[in-house]
Amino acid sequence: MRPSAAWTALVLLLVRGASRACTVKKPGSSPGRFANATLVRLSEFLSAGYKKGVRPVKDWRTSTLVAIDLMVYSILNVDEKNQVLTTYVWYRQAWTDEFLVWNPEDFDEVKQVSIPTANVWVPDILINEFVDVGKSPDIPYVYVTHDGLVRNYKPIQVVTACTLNIYNFPFDVQKCSLTFQSWLHTIDDINITLMRSPEELREDKSVFMNQGEWELLHILSNYKIFSVDNDDYYAEMKFHVVIRRRPLFYTVNLLLPSIFLMVMDIVGFYLPPDSGERVSFKITLLLGYSVFLIIVSDTLPATAIGTPLIGVYFVVCMALLVISLTETVLIVRLVHKQDLQPPVPQWVKYLVLERAPVLFCIHKKHGLCPTLSSQGTDLEHHKDNSYGTAQCPLHHHTCEIGRRPSHHDREGRLLGLGLGLPPSRDPTPPVMDSILHEVTAIRHFLEKRDRCREVAKEWLQVGYVLDVLLFRVYLVAVVAYSITLGTLWSVWQVA
Numbered sequence: 001m002r003p004s005a006a007w008t009a010l011v012l013l014l015v016r017g018a019s020r021a022c023t024v025k026k027p028g029s030s031p032g033r034f035a036n037a038t039l040v041r042l043s044e045f046l047s048a049g050y051k052k053g054v055r056p057v058k059d060w061r062t063s064t065l066v067a068i069d070l071m072v073y074s075i076l077n078v079d080e081k082n083q084v085l086t087t088y089v090w091y092r093q094a095w096t097d098e099f100l101v102w103n104p105e106d107f108d109e110v111k112q113v114s115i116p117t118a119n120v121w122v123p124d125i126l127i128n129e130f131v132d133v134g135k136s137p138d139i140p141y142v143y144v145t146h147d148g149l150v151r152n153y154k155p156i157q158v159v160t161a162c163t164l165n166i167y168n169f170p171f172d173v174q175k176c177s178l179t180f181q182s183w184l185h186t187i188d189d190i191n192i193t194l195m196r197s198p199e200e201l202r203e204d205k206s207v208f209m210n211q212g213e214w215e216l217l218h219i220l221s222n223y224k225i226f227s228v229d230n231d232d233y234y235a236e237m238k239f240h241v242v243i244r245r246r247p248l249f250y251t252v253n254l255l256l257p258s259i260f261l262m263v264m265d266i267v268g269f270y271l272p273p274d275s276g277e278r279v280s281f282k283i284t285l286l287l288g289y290s291v292f293l294i295i296v297s298d299t300l301p302a303t304a305i306g307t308p309l310i311g312v313y314f315v316v317c318m319a320l321l322v323i324s325l326t327e328t329v330l331i332v333r334l335v336h337k338q339d340l341q342p343p344v345p346q347w348v349k350y351l352v353l354e355r356a357p358v359l360f361c362i363h364k365k366h367g368l369c370p371t372l373s374s375q376g377t378d379l380e381h382h383k384d385n386s387y388g389t390a391q392c393p394l395h396h397h398t399c400e401i402g403r404r405p406s407h408h409d410r411e412g413r414l415l416g417l418g419l420g421l422p423p424s425r426d427p428t429p430p431v432m433d434s435i436l437h438e439v440t441a442i443r444h445f446l447e448k449r450d451r452c453r454e455v456a457k458e459w460l461q462v463g464y465v466l467d468v469l470l471f472r473v474y475l476v477a478v479v480a481y482s483i484t485l486g487t488l489w490s491v492w493q494v495a
Helices: 002-025 037-048 197-202 248-270 278-296 309-335 347-357 368-387 407-418 431-492
Strands: 065-077 084-096 110-115 125-127 132-133 143-144 148-159 173-182 190-194 214-227 233-245 391-393 397-399
Touching: 037 110, 065 214, 084 173, 110 431, 148 173, 148 197, 173 190, 173 397, 190 233, 197 214, 197 248, 233 309, 248 278, 278 309, 309 431, 347 431
Parallel strands: 065 190
Antiparallel strands: 065 084, 084 148, 110 143, 125 173, 132 148, 143 148, 173 233, 214 233
């Protein structure tokens, strides 16, 4: 009996020692301030024997599926010159870690816990278009659920390269890509999928700050499998961020001033062509437009691969102003200094004064011509009647002032001198002879002036017709150019 009792006591001691040893090894049962902390026990349970450098799968042939999601929060900067887009996005990724699994009943029904990111395995998914490290906040924790789902949510300031097309500025729509892929692991190790459906991702603008220069249209997604050497295949998820510029600021500060200056240039054609004020007015507009281009040059985007259409628009407007000034100078040259010009050629009279008014419905200004012609005819008739003869009241007969002494009169004078008779008195006194020369000179001057006036009237009529014709051509060009650009910009704005 004594040996059996001794063996029984020994067995009881061994059982107690084993129970104590088990109690000591049980996680979270250590004495102290963490004796009843469930999260501490759970953390120690999850970290016991965990290898964060190994892909968390029990079967190495199983691929880790990483679900990702992207939400654009703000468009910080669009650098057209350097072709760089800076955005602030909310990035989410989730995957299953087969080694971070527990039974909630053993840990007070805790179904999820936050763990430091540095203590768990994280996929090496990066953005291919990264060109600079942004100022992103550091989120040191990830959420882990009891079935092993790891959720890594973090905001990222993304500075990426983007091919920006500025031809449609300021009505441009830009499409920039953000490509997420594992930098090292093939598709056999890490595969990528979307956390939401493509339709939900496309229309989601819930967190976007919609008060800046750029407007978020939608986000497109595209899954692709590619290979570099036809041996290893990689999975990538590409997000296309489509944004559109709000053109109101540029329309008010760039387009409207240019349109106003062009309208004033068209109004300047209604100044009289024979007035020198039109030239000074056109030069003032040209100088004002030059200053305007200098001011807006810093506002236009500058790239080495293309020029925006609005830049071409400004250059064409400047060219139209130069053409308008050139046309004005030519017209003013026609209607001034006519006394130094030859008469209007017959072919010019036929084309400009006869055919052009009929073809283009140009009203010719003939109001002054008949009056001046009638005045010239009356003046010529008056000169013919007055300068040829003059009434001499002293001798009561008509003296032909313009008639030279005849041969018979000269013989009579010589006979009278030979016979000693007193010479006969010259019927034309010296005073009248002087008056005759003065009146003849005045007559020649008036005739020359009348001829110059006729030439001036013809050139003035030619200048008027050409001015109206060139104005219509200029107006048609400006209107057609404006309608074309307006249609293009309207289509781009609606698209």
